Amino acid sequence: MGKRVDDFTDYIFHSSVHIGFNLWEKRERRNLGHFSYNQWLVSDRSFLLLGCLVGKQLTMDVRNKFLIKNTLAWLCCLSSISLGALPFVRSSDKLPGYLKWAPIPATGFAIAACWLGAQADKYGDSLMMKEVADTYSEQVDFLLGKIPVLEKETTGDRVADIILDKLSEFVKVRYLSCQLSSAYTRYRFEPLAGQKVSLVEKYSLDLQAKLKCQTAPVISLDTTINIDVPRSDRIFYDYDTNMTRPTGKMVGLIGRGVDGSCIACDFSQATTCHMFVGGCTGSGKTAFIVSLVRSLVDWHTANQVRIAVIDTKGVDFGFFKDIEGYSWAPCANSLEDAIALLEKVSYEMDRRKEILSDAGCSDIDEYNEKTANNQLFYxxxxxxxxxxxxxxxxxxxxxxxxxxxxxxxREGRAFGIRLIVGTQKPMAKLVPSEVRDNLAVKIAFATTTKAEGKLITGQMTPSHLLLGKGDGFFTAPGTGLIRFQSLLVRDRAQIAKDKPKLTPLPFPDPRLHPLSIEQQQIVINIWKQTKRKWKTIEIVWGYSKAGRKGSASYEASIIFDNLINVHKTTAVDNRKKNS
Structure with a gap:
């Protein structure tokens, strides 16, 4: 096509040049100052003949757009030349007078020829580029036809294939495994060498659209890329009193991990002594604290742990007043009671500071190891x-x-004071940084924004994508983000029913509160360890020496003597019977 167009253009050009030279040659040979009218007619007829030939060519070429524009350009050019030559024709009766103005339309034809020529060149370039592109396209199609088609890799899991297909758009990964949890299915992927995965988390909404989930998957990074896809048949864990106690000196239950295993926190460690819990309403924050209290009560004795609660709402910890053995103080339900309780804890901390200082110990664990009796509780x-x-x-x-x-x-760790605070609003202006920053263990439940998750844990945490109802993140110094499901204590009143009502040491005034059978046995057991009367009385009632007749210490001494005499007499009688 392109060669035919170029040949035709050259044909028109050479024909016009040939005709022009013929006319010029006749003028020079006859030495005429002007062309004759007859000669002009001959040239004009030649141009008309040329136009007929062009029209014939156009008809043969099915009215190609480029040929039309190019031909019109040449016709305008030749017409301009013909009209421009009229003033040089020799005067004759046959030449009308108005033809002396022929150069004026000749100028218009010349301008039209220039414009049409530019349009023809532009269209010709596009035709040429199209032909080159078509040629290349044919070559590419030919080469692609020779390349064998590779089958797409599949994992055998539809969801994993969708995730893998999406991740492959920006990072190369390898599928490892999937694990079913109570609320979601975790898919693990391993990034290949040289891949950057720092921006993977921002594609959570894209995966939600691909997977058609109601909530976006949670993407977390540890040694692998973890993508948690929500389950439609979510299940919940109930608190089980028969669960195995994790190892540790003072452990509390956090929840169950992705594999259903128990996650616990050892509050005796320096890096995990205090806890900060955050989450919006309905996220499971209060239910988590209740399960934590239940685990502390189940896994430790009343001599090892005591609990004080501030519940300004006044309805969530109503069961706590019945756990007498573990309650260090009545539950504070008003702001004034809360301040009084905080002051009481502060006084207790100062008292323990003096005890540890006198014993030459740096913390409560060292003191309890050195002291067999009168140990301090958490x-x-x-x-x-x-x-x-x-x-x-x-x-x-x-x-x-x-x-x-x-x-x-700041100071409670060494003296066995543990602080656990929760909030629905973790903003910096509401929770002072000097409090939040000293609470090393962070628990983040569902939040309304991603920024709130960062305020709770101190790192970028996708807590706004959590499912609520106990679905949360746990982190501590040296530990990455661990997703867990808290356990549900359905009957909170059962906590008090499962535990005996023990009066914590020291016992109250012996003149007003007679000893129960169980308390009498506690006194005997302590006496067997100390082998000393007043040391036992100091541990049991808090009196180190005898007072005047009728005082509490005097009454405690009388009760102790009677109790030990009865115990000794009973022991002698039992030996006689056995002998």
Whole structure:
């Protein structure tokens, strides 16, 4: 096609040049100053003949757009030359007078010829580029036809194939495995060498559209890329009193991991002594704290752990007043009671500071190892909604509570004081940084924004994608983000029923509170260890020496003597019977 167009253009050009030279040659040979009218007619007829030939060529070429434009350009050019030559024709009667103005339309034809020529060149270039592109396309199709088609790799799991197909758009990964959890299915992928995976988390919404999930998958990074796809048939874990106690000196239950195993926190360790719990309403924050309290009660004795609770809501920890053996103080349900409880904990911390200083010990564990009797218990202070205090409208309550909470968080570790605070609003202006930063263990439940997850854990945490109802993240120093499901304590009143009502040591005034049979046995057991009367009385009632007649210490001494005499007499009688 392109060669035919070029040949035809050259044909028109050479024909016009040939005709022009013939006319010029006749003028020079006859030495005429002007062409004759007859000669002009001959040239004009030659141009008409040329136009007929062009029209014939156009008809043969099915009215090609380029040929039309190119031919019109040449016709306008030749017409311009013909009209421009009329003033040079020799005067004759046959030449009308108005033809002396022929150069004016000749100029118009020349301009039209230039415009049509430019359009023809532009269209000709596009035709040429199209022919080149078509040629290349044919060559590519030919080469592709020679390349064998590779079958797409499949994992055998439809969801894994969709995820793998999406991830392959920006990072090369290898599918490892999938694991079914209570609320989601975790798919693990391993990035290949040289791949950057820092931006993988931002494609969570793309995967949601691909998988057609109601909520976006949670993407987390550890040694692998973990993508948690929500299950439509979610199940929940109930608290089981028969579960195996994890190893540790002072362990509390966090929940169950992706594989259903128990996740616990050892509060006796320096890096996991305090806890910060955050999550929006309905996320399972309070239910988690209840299960944590239940595990502390189930896995430790009343001489090992005591609990104090601040519940300004007043309805979530109503069961706590019945657990007498583990309750260090009544549950605080008002802001004034909460401040009083914080002051009491602060006084207890100061008292323990003196005890440890006198014993030359640096912390509670060292003291308990050196002291067989009168050991110190771990005291857990729990505040379900700390912002009721730290963001109170009462300036005095706000300043006092922030000071006491920060003091306990800073200094309480060595003296066995453990602080667990929760909030629905983890904003920096509501929870002071001097409190939040000293709570090493972070628990993040479902939040409304991703920024709130970062405020809770101190790192980028996709807590806004969690499913709620106990679905959360656990992190501690030296531990990455661990997703877990908290356990549900359905009958909170059962916590008190499962535990005997024990009065913690020291016992109250012996003049007002006679010893129960179980308390009598505690006194005997302590006496067997100490082998000393007043050491036992000091541990049991808190009196180190005898007082005047009628005093509490005097009454404690009388009760002790009677109790030990009865025990000795009973022991002698039993030996006689056995002999």
């Amino acid at each position: 005291l857990f202070l729990i505040d379900d909604e700390v912002t009721d205090l730290s963001a109170s409208g009462d300036k005095k309550i706000k300043e006092k509570s922030c000071y006491l909470l920060s003091k306990i968080a």
